[in-house]
Amino acid sequence: MALIQGIPGEFEPQPWGEAILRSHRLLLLRIARRPADDEVRLPGLVTMPLHVVEDRTGKALTWRRDGADLVVRLPDSGDPPVVRVALQGKLRIVPPDTVTANADGVWDVTPLGTTAHLVARRTAAVAIRFVGMVAPDSRHQIRLAGRRCGVTGQQLTRTTIGPFPMPADRVVPLAVPTGVRRVLVAPVGTVLASIHPGRDEITVVVTNFGRTPVRGEVELPLPPDWSASEQFWTFDGLEPGRSVGWVTRVAGPDGDHELRVRLEAGRRSASSPYVIHL
Template identity: 70%
Template sequence: MALIQGIPGEFGPQPWGEAILRTSELLLLRITRRPADHEVRLPGLATTPLHVVEDHTGRALTWRLDGDDLIVRLPDTGEAPVVRVALEGKLRIVPPDTVTANADGVWDLTPTGTTSYLVARRSADVAIRVFADSRPRVFLANQSSVAGDACRTIGPFPMPAGLVVPLRVEATAIRRILVAPVGTVLASIHPTGDGELSVVVTNFGRATAHGEAGLKLPDGSGCQWTFEGLEPGASVAWPVPILGPSGRHELRVRLDAGRRSASSPYTIRLPATG
């Protein structure tokens, strides 16, 4: 993957100790638990190091980058040192929960908190559909918007390529967030209760959409739907009872809605019967 530019921030606790931001361009790695292999890994460092030395002696230490992780080789003997990491510029990090868009440029998020971090492979204008129990307010980077209707998309927002962008959503009971390039018609699958799912088609475009959607079920049967006059920003949904053998099944809607059709997969686990 190409280099990802991170966001300003600081590191959380590490298995080997802590990373302390002394100045905007200087990190101190305080080692309190020496790893057995004498290598310290600092994940999510987006700023390139200039040099890495032992703090008290100035002795240069061996280091390398593994993706967005900095790996420093500690001396094999002696007390665990404090490591000084000088940076080429201001500290920028890649948060551990950063999500990259899939091949269709779509993010499919089930957030564990109010903020997620997104990375796009290429620049695009995107819209956001939040599945929540209240009208959401969305903050993407330094842009914000509130939904006039909780069942419609919000946007567009410009999304740059290769830049970590925070997405914050204020709403009650957020179940899922879909982010897609403007112009996309997206099919998604959502749990609605025991033994039932909902197939949802959302128009992230600027023009009215029409097409067909189909879903093959785990028991070998299938469902087929057509939709007409789906307005920009709107969604249409169909309930689907789910039957089939026990185990894990990956479902994906077959969607035909023009050149920008996309479909997010969904995995279910059916319990054993009897």
């Protein structure tokens, strides 16, 4: 993949100190804790540096790019310096919560706040399925990739929303309504199987991100020494934008385990893996 295009933003606190934006094209790296190897890594810097110097002396410092990270070698001795990074353009970053689509072009996001950041591997028209609890009569504006869509709370959690034109290799923010605990995004035309854990069981959900009704077969393969009350289901006439789900009780050894549904619903069938904790 080419270098991902970032978005305007700010850096979070780093293990070695903090990065402060002095102007659109100047960063100061305040080193509070010198790394053992004397190398400072600033993750997610998309804008190419023009030069990197020690702020007090103006001495040029050795630096390199590692993917979207900037790595700077500090002077071998002396007090922790302040590093001045002049940029070739305005600051653009890749936020740490950025999620890249999987090989099927699908995002499965557990939001950490009110905004999620997505990157597509290829250009595609996508739709969004929000999972959570919101007031049915509430109103929401969904914005993604320069397009917006107004929906009620009932529409928000009952059907897919879109389409939205997702560009390739560019970080795109998505506002997440309060009450949403999971976001599924898939190319239009996809039939997606996902796993949703509950207290004593899991729910296997199939969502039709396409434009025509679909039918298919669903299987929940299990690791050795596992059991489930049900593992096979069929469905017919699943309308565009809608979902159907089945609840099954599972039992297995303690620990973290990845499960993935096997779905047969045409050539655009996709499955999102999920790690459950027993």
